Every structure is written in C-alpha cells, then in structure tokens.
Amino acid sequence: MAIHKILRRSLSAEKRSAEVPNGHLAVYFGESEKKRFVIPLSYLNHPSFQELLCQAEEEFGFRHPMGGLTIPCSEESFIDLTSHLRRA
Helix, strand or coil, rough: CCHHHHHCCCCCCCCCCCCCCCCCEEEEEEECEEEEEEEHHHHHHHHHHHHHHHHHHHCCCCCCCCCEECCCCHHHHHHHHHHHHCCC
C-alpha cells in the first residue's frame, strides 16, 4: 500500500525518536488501539487536519495519553484523509 510508504508506522518504542525525520511529526491515531504514524508537518496546515486537531484538543486538552499528539479518529478515516492530502 503506497500510503504506508508515506506514513511510516513505528512498531519499536526504542527507535521512535530516531525514526522521525526533519519536517515530520509522530502522531497517534485510532479509536481503541492507538497506532503511531509519522506525517509531514505540511499536513498540519490543511483545514481537514486542523479539524482533527480541534477534536484532539476538545478530547485530550494538552494531556495526551500516548505521550505524543493523539488524534481521536479511526485509522481508516486517518488513512483516507492523508491519502487526500498527499494528492492535494
């Protein structure tokens, strides 16, 4: 799947900080099981992504349970959004 080349999901807790290249941000998505993805910072400027950030602020405030930016969104919705952003 091409989206996984762009959204490099880390399964290793030890390598998390080393796997986030410059210009990218690690975020956690999922409703019950949170999954970690690395996204380009440019996604943060898109209105659709900013809506998700507002939802995260409403749900978590500044206390994110995973220790990083956590977005309350299904993995499917996240992949759909990032696929759209990649084409934009």
